[in-house]
Amino acid sequence: MSVPARTLRATPGQTVGPFFAYGVEYDRMNQVVHPFAPGAVLLGGTVYDGAGAPVPDAFLEIFAADSDGRMPRVRGAFRRDDHTFAGFGRAFTNDDGRYEFFVRNPGAEAGHPALFAAIVFARGLPDKLHTRIYLPDDPDSLASDPFLASLEGAEQATLIAERRPDGSLQHDIRLQGENETVFLAF
């Protein structure tokens, strides 16, 4: 089946601006799972600008499969009930540019490395930026991924989180400059 021609022109994106906080904040939005739920893992990092300064007025959104690889298809991202897995979270950066989510390690889809889909928004960023946060734990599946293989080593590294000894995931986003994060178009 072929894809028919698009009939409508896409609405262009704009920056979230400086004052998004009261517009898009909601209760426990960064708790994809309850912080004390079994398997809960901290995913955190800092968003940096091209001068290496932290970006205190950005937010990230993530969307990922459950730990068994199942795709989240149910409501519950918006009204947290602490047991439904809806897979989506949103986190503002704080005054030090740091964001934090409570997540489970997403399971891998057969033949694909495990990952979080992620979007970055910020004041000063004219439109959203898509990226990915891959789990570092299975080097073979990362090595066999054609997209990652198409990137240079330093670029690849910007998409792969670091596993800390306490089990948490650390992943910085660099909007510009040295080690600029790889951003995606689909």
Added chain:
Amino acid sequence: MTPPPAPAPESLTDTPVRASQADITAEIDALHRSFEQRELSGERLPSTVHDFPAYRSSVLRHPTKNLKLVDPETIELLSPAFGQRDVAAIESDLTIQHAGEPLGERMTVSGRVTDSWGRPVANQLIEVWQANSAGRYIHQRDQHPAPLDPNFTGAGRVITDDAGEYTFTTIKPGPYPWKNHVNAWRPAHIHFSVFGSSFTQRLVTQMYFPGDPLFALDPILNTIWRQKDRDSLIAVYDHELTSPEWTTGYRFDIVVDGPDATWFENDDERGEQS
């Protein structure tokens, strides 16, 4: 390397050396001409350009490398699921969140969210936020000396219906001064955050009002370099949406776009989410 401490966020919105409006307008025109040239020479440019130095705070915040074209993973073709019960009906009326009536021109804003093939985006979340009728945001970092309105917060939510339609009641926001350059004013706008049927279709944008004299002066609107794309962010006055002695009405339709793979995905999955 220890990163430098973060500056106070308030200081980031100020710039020590600021250009005049004439300088900024000239920069905007030059940038638009350069994008037209690049397109004529065969380059494919996005509707909104990230590298747009007339918008000063973007200078250190935009990526310098081309986005990498990639096949979407399954998770990117799906979207967080929302339902009518996620949002209370009153959250779509920004004029009834306080004890009294907000000041300003009360209006209905309504439209339809579809994908690029015209298929409705049903049961998805829209979030809006805006300044009050004096152009003041309730955000604590907005310190410009226009009055706050004790009867207006300026944030609302709605879930699209089965036809992808949404409706808000609000008041018309005022234009808003900012520090991009000397005497900079944003045209009146409402921020929209929209979830599509796939994560790739996620959209944050701004809706404007017809005939605003500030359009050509505004570096943020003009990060969208084609006139026809800028025009698509301008709501259309629609008398059918008005209520007698109650609201004026504006229509703002939204098209979320995703790669070809979203055509199959949405076709397969439509109607499954509740």
